[in-house]
Amino acid sequence: MTPEIYHIPALLEDSINGLNIKPDGIYADVTFGGGGHSRAILGKLGDNGHLFGFDRDSDALKNAPDDPRFTFVHSNFRHITNFMRYHGVRSLDGILADLGVSFHHFDDARRGFSFRSDAPLDMRMNRNAELTAAVIAESYTASQLEGLFRAYTDLKRPRAVAESIIKARASEPIDTTFRLADAVRPVLNPKSEKKELAQVFQAFRIEVNGEMEALKRFLNATAKVICPGGRLAVITYHSIEDRMVKNFMKTGNIEGKEEKDFFGRTSSPWKQITRSPIVPSEEEIERNPRSRSAKLRIAELITPENRNR
Known part of the structure; x- marks a missing residue:
């Protein structure tokens, strides 16, 4: 049965394409919500791929797909390192985070x-x-x-x-x-x-x-759980969180402090795939007005070979 509309995912195609999904890869949607992004990721995975969906709201569990390639994790994404270790996952090929609040939370007056x-x-x-x-x-x-x-x-x-x-x-x-x-x-x-x-x-x-502290801990954990060459895609909705994500992808820290090596090169472990954020088209905004303020940023963890170039 298709679940009731819990949330319409913003920048769906752009974010999925940005992950550069490998059919046999292991991925995490750390803001599962209504499962829109997760279903799109599963659609790109083969039989040997796997997806972990994180959400601290127990209401999201009813949206979990009945799919052996999917594991629901009832937790805040700040704990991603611990849970990947618990599930025996050494590294992920990509992580998607949509930091927006689900329609469900706004529409459920209670x-x-x-x-x-x-x-x-x-x-x-x-x-x-x-x-x-x-x-x-x-x-x-x-x-x-x-x-x-x-x-x-x-x-x-x-x-x-x-x-x-x-x-x-x-x-x-x-x-x-x-x-x-x-x-x-x-x-x-x-x-x-x-x-x-x-x-x-x-x-x-x-x-x-505790959203800002959770985001800070999550971002700092990503380089520990994403494999070299893996992707991080984050959708933000307000300037505070977007600034944190932008700084992190550019410099490797949320403060935006650029650390340089002996040769004067920025020592961030990330390569920005999108130096400017991807924003919704007018057509998407018309279909989903709440996506108006969405910004998608994508970065790739630098491989050891590229780190020294």
């Missing part, structure tokens, strides 16, 4: 990811985790909230937004999506209210799920 519906202020990808968005709204100081908005958004008045939350929670608990939206609305620009509300919710979601 998950509390969106300001479009009133629901408990949750936002946990892993519903066994303790930290929720409500806990942040109720317990973080003004300074901590401002720090989140500065780190994870481009809000023009992060301090005002933080103070507005502190003021609102003195009157009633901020424990629902509508209450969070109402708490910050007085200090938002009416002309860009939806955009700014989306950024506020984005900051809470990133903090609840």
Whole structure:
């Protein structure tokens, strides 16, 4: 049975082509979600190929294909090294990461990811985790909230937004999506209210799920689990994560610090396949408006022979 639409994968053809899939290769889709990218990868694999699909949300398990070439891993992609070791995999031929939030999370009001519906202020990808968005709204100081908005958004008045939350929670608990939206609305620009509300919710979601730390650990692990000549393809959706991925593929570290060898050559273990990101066509955006901000970057782990050239 075909599963209900959980997520429409962005840049599907470009990302699959970018992996340069070998029929007998071993790959990982570390953001399995609805399984759209995974099914496309399986379509390129032969009988001896294998795909591992990572997702920390147990809801994604129902989308797992019944295919002996597929293994579902119920975990955050930050733990990819441990799980590959557990499954006896020495190296992967490619990894795909689509960092976007699935339609499922926005459309299921009970998950509390969106300001479009009133629901408990949750936002946990892993519903066994303790930290929720409500806990942040109720317990973080003004300074901590401002720090989140500065780190994870481009809000023009992060301090005002933080103070507005502190003021609102003195009157009633901020424990629902509508209450969070109402708490910050007085200090938002009416002309860009939806955009700014989306950024506020984005900051809470990133903090609840530890997304930036998870991405950092994942990226740093990729060179340990991808074989020389293997590919890393990452789809980003906002400037913070895209900057991290861009820096990592260019220099080998998320800070973007270029280290050079004796001959003045950048010592990054990666060769950028896409120096400029691949973005959706107008046709794709029309079919899938949520792909509008997607950017695909692809890099190849340099082989020992090429490393010295």
